[in-house]
Ligand SMILES: Nc1ncnc2c1ncn2[C@@H]1O[C@H](COP(=O)(O)OP(=O)(O)O)[C@@H](O)[C@H]1O
């Protein structure tokens with residue numbers, strides 16, 4: 001489903017964030033992306049979500065070179081990916097419901113369908129009943145779950161999570177990881193960037209390891 | 221392995237009109253909702269636009285009023301024909317009657333020199349001085365009123381040159397020069413207003429752009445997040461375009477109201493003044509057609525202003 005072929009990324013004026021990275025992720029697979037801070041994890045995820053473009057090499061998603069996608073087609077490619085961030089990236093002046101509904105409103109679904117799907121997504125992350133609350137009134141773990149609900153509400157075939165448990169205690173982290181496992185069990189491809197080695201080891205999934213922009217290992 | 225043709229594309233064939241309209245409706249009211257959260261800022265921008273646009277539209281209405289006024293003066297524009305001193309009263313009466321029958325003249329009145337002198341004696345305050353005159357120095361005067369249809373300069377002039385051929389007429393006086401000058405000035409003023417309209421229209425464009433730029437800055441996070449979850453440029457622009465629409469629409473409507481309320485305020489005194497001059501003149505308001513055009517103009521400026529700002533912001537983004 002996802003394939004990196006000799007991908008390099010150099011930020012303007014900066015050093016190489018990724019150097020000649022190659023790996024492949026199968027459809028329905030779940031994997032972790034590790035490496036210490038500055039290794040290039042976020043950069044790699046950003047290339048998949050087309051928030052950045054590679055300097056060299058190809059990023060293939062569903063056999064398509066998404067690095068070459070024209071600007072006007074990028075939004076449609078992003079709708080196939082659910083992205084989750086460490087800092088949640090929620091709209092703080094909107095209710096939980098409105099935050100989760102955003103991808104559906106963008107896709108132009110009708111009101112009833114939006115309501116149905118938002119409730120289903122909130123149910124999955126255990127936030128049903130808090131639709132009309134504002135994110136700021138909820139705990140860090142709950143806010144992260146809003147972000148997850150928003151990422152999956154559109155039923156994307158792939159989920160990317162950038163340090164989703166970075167600010168959470170181990171117990172909450174475990175819960176969040178279990179959520180990702182549940183999505184993976186229904187066929188969603190999941191790639192999670194994290195430097196929480198002990199958690200990753202405990203979960204026992206395939207691990208891709210980055211070090212200073214280079215992929216030092218990408219096997220289970 | 222790699223297919224060359226892109227398969228992530230805009231789902232053009234899946235275009236759903238209902239969903240499209242729903243999105244529009246949603247954004248339309250959302251933009252109003254945003255204003256209700258900062259009504260002071262909103263009304264401030266609307267007021268600035270209204271005041272800015274009320275200047276050229278008010279000037280145009282003033283010019284219209286002056287044109288109407290000069291048109292009415294045109295209507296009762298009389299020509300005084302001073303006859304030769306030697307013309308007798310009978311001859312003058314004859315001439316008056318023949319002029320009355322002229323096809324370009326609505327009516328003609330003879331003011332004979334005797335009654336003219338009487339009148340002058342009564343009203344001028346030189347009564348005793350005039351009493352010492354042995355000869356009446358005044359000529360007979362025929363006052364003619366050209367047909368109302370003869371408003372344009374050319375047909376009036378042809379009538380005048382015709383009258384000049386009449387040997388009994390010594391002098392012909394038509395105080396129209398100032399009227400022509402006024403009309404000329406009004407024409408120039410109208411052109412001046414076009415330039416002012418352009419300049420102030422540009423000012424409105426800048427006002428809207430600046431307001432939208434601030435709005436854009438305040439909502440940069442929101443835009444980034446919306447883009448992350450797959451919003452198109454059109455989706456992001458839409459609420460700003462609606463903001464621009466509301467600024468323009470309300471600014472335009474208030475500009476027209478400002479002008480018409482002002483006309484209403486000075487209409488009363490104007491009418492009483494006109495009554496003193498035995499005229500039924502009253503001010504004209506901005507016509508509905510003009511009001512609609514001003515509002516449309518203002519809406520276009522509002523939309524253009526926000527389109528330029530947001531379009532530029534989005535086109536400068538890399539991805
Ligand atoms: N926008 C950027 N501009 C310049 N350099 C950047 C930018 N983003 C990241 N980098 C650099 O690229 C390298 C990789 O960063 P990142 O992908 O964020 O690593 P990680 O997520 O593993 O901590 C770092 O050296 C970082 O300083």
Ligand SMILES: [Mg+2]
Nearest residue numbers: 041042043162
């Ligand atoms: Mg990072």
